[in-house]
Amino acid sequence: MSDMELYEGPLNVKEIFGRWLDEEAESNYGAYIPFVGTIRAEDGIEALSFDIYEPVLRNWFDAWQAKAAERGARVKMAHSVGDVPVHTSSYVAAVFSPRRRVALELIEEFVEDFKANAPIWKYDVVEGRRIYAEDRSTPMEGAGVLADAKLGMRNEE
Amino acid sequence: MSDMELYEGPLNVKEIFGRWLDEEAESNYGAYIPFVGTIRAEDGIEALSFDIYEPVLRNWFDAWQAKAAERGARVKMAHSVGDVPVHTSSYVAAVFSPRRRVALELIEEFVEDFKANAPIWKYDVVEGRRIYAEDRSTPMEGAGVLADAKLGMRNEE
Amino acid sequence: MVKVEFLGPIAREPMELEVASLAELSKVLFEEESIRPWLEKCAVAVNDVMVKDPNHPLKEGDRVSILPPVCGG
Amino acid sequence: MVKVEFLGPIAREPMELEVASLAELSKVLFEEESIRPWLEKCAVAVNDVMVKDPNHPLKEGDRVSILPPVCGG
Numbered sequence: 001m002s003d004m005e006l007y008e009g010p011l012n013v014k015e016i017f018g019r020w021l022d023e024e025a026e027s028n029y030g031a032y033i034p035f036v037g038t039i040r041a042e043d044g045i046e047a048l049s050f051d052i053y054e055p056v057l058r059n060w061f062d063a064w065q066a067k068a069a070e071r072g073a074r075v076k077m078a079h080s081v082g083d084v085p086v087h088t089s090s091y092v093a094a095v096f097s098p099r100r101r102v103a104l105e106l107i108e109e110f111v112e113d114f115k116a117n118a119p120i121w122k123y124d125v126v127e128g129r130r131i132y133a134e135d136r137s138t139p140m141e142g143a144g145v146l147a148d149a150k151l152g153m154r155n156e157e
Numbered sequence: 158m159s160d161m162e163l164y165e166g167p168l169n170v171k172e173i174f175g176r177w178l179d180e181e182a183e184s185n186y187g188a189y190i191p192f193v194g195t196i197r198a199e200d201g202i203e204a205l206s207f208d209i210y211e212p213v214l215r216n217w218f219d220a221w222q223a224k225a226a227e228r229g230a231r232v233k234m235a236h237s238v239g240d241v242p243v244h245t246s247s248y249v250a251a252v253f254s255p256r257r258r259v260a261l262e263l264i265e266e267f268v269e270d271f272k273a274n275a276p277i278w279k280y281d282v283v284e285g286r287r288i289y290a291e292d293r294s295t296p297m298e299g300a301g302v303l304a305d306a307k308l309g310m311r312n313e314e
Numbered sequence: 315m316v317k318v319e320f321l322g323p324i325a326r327e328p329m330e331l332e333v334a335s336l337a338e339l340s341k342v343l344f345e346e347e348s349i350r351p352w353l354e355k356c357a358v359a360v361n362d363v364m365v366k367d368p369n370h371p372l373k374e375g376d377r378v379s380i381l382p383p384v385c386g387g
Numbered sequence: 388m389v390k391v392e393f394l395g396p397i398a399r400e401p402m403e404l405e406v407a408s409l410a411e412l413s414k415v416l417f418e419e420e421s422i423r424p425w426l427e428k429c430a431v432a433v434n435d436v437m438v439k440d441p442n443h444p445l446k447e448g449d450r451v452s453i454l455p456p457v458c459g460g
Contacts, residue, residue: 026244029195030195031192032195036178050386051322052386056381100194103192115386120385121382122386138385141366143355145336145358149339150344151368152337207459216435276454278394278455278458290458302440306442
């Protein structure tokens with residue numbers, strides 16, 4: 001199985017954590033840091049729901065794997081597609097590294113870059129309806145390129 | 158059970174991870190970050206071995222729990238006493254927090270402060286003998302207070 | 315022909331257009347009322363590779379993805 | 388009497404001493420050849436509370452722990 005896993009609905013966090021531990025049991029890594037993201041009960045939501053554009057996510061992940069490898073480390077991730085009820089988990093990201101410093105630095109960079117640039121869209125589920133979480137979403141790196149392209153064209157007219 | 162656990166020999170990492178997940182399943186935390194420390198095979202060691210002074214460790218941990226609570230978070234830790242063979246784990250530290258930023262900041266601070274100030278002594282085990290890991294050990298905060306006390310006394314003579 | 319897909323919350327069917335550049339594409343998209351409000355905040359991938367250069371050319375058979383603001387995790 | 392314990396790798400049995408301050412304690416300890424090399428690098432707890440003040444007084448029944456350099460994890 002690839003180091004990037006997508007699942008319909010909530011993640012089986014224990015199975016994922018344990019399997020990743022076993023996969024790297026003989027890899028001689030000294031530090032394993034998973035980040036587990038769980039849906040909080042707030043604002044009366046029943047669940048969050050996710051759309052993912054997998055091809056771009058896979059390219060983003062593969063670039064991260066190469067970046068981690070340069071530092072002797074390895075990353076893994078799992079994410080849900082579709083509805084994930086409150087108090088269940090939609091996201092696990094993990095770093096394995098020989099040493100603790102690199103692991104602590106990478107898990108922070110990996111999780112923050114994921115939040116900013118992974119092509120995933122989040123919706124609140126309220127009374128069975130999906131509402132795009134616009135106020136919590138952020139434009140990806142390179143956003144606005146179409147507006148810039150239009151401007152460039154206008155200047156040439 | 159308390160949020161600080163000590164075990165003879167290697168940790169059952171999956172059991173600990175899963176139990177902590179279950180303990181906080183209804184606490185409405187959005188982020189759970191465990192740090193798992195595993196013994197690396199290097200320099201021909203068979204195992205590492207640990208001494209712990211539990212009363213001071215417990216005070217250190219309780220102070221950390223209070224500090225985490227001020228930020229709406231919770232910490233847990235497990236550590237081994239005695240011998241821990243290579244490729245098994247001696248240490249799990251974890252942060253639960255409503256939000257990812259606090260969790261990412263706290264896991265780093267918690268693990269680094271643990272490394273610097275938890276009263277735990279590490280030994281390489283080579284051919285069945287315990288050798289104090291002096292070169293990898295660091296003086297705790299406040300180290301040298303006896304030398305300072307002696308100096309103070311001399312000045313008063 | 316260039317195929318244009320709108321991802322996530324943008325409720326819009328894919329389009330097939332004869333355009334040779336991002337500039338030409340943006341001209342068409344900014345004229346669509348339902349799409350225009352998204353464009354300032356959207357990133358673009360061509361054949362699943364993120365594109366940050368507004369002068370990026372487009373060729374026959376390219377797939378363009380329009381990616382609105384994200385929030386994984 | 389004050390009880391003094393040496394933790395971790397310091398191979399030394401506990402001592403019972405009549406001392407009224409860290410200064411008096413340090414005077415005794417610095418005279419012990421097997422202990423002296425450790426002292427610059429050691430931290431001190433009194434009744435399991437870390438002590439950073441070299442003027443800390445000691446009283447009858449106090450337990451002093453001498454903590455050499457650490458490496459948990």
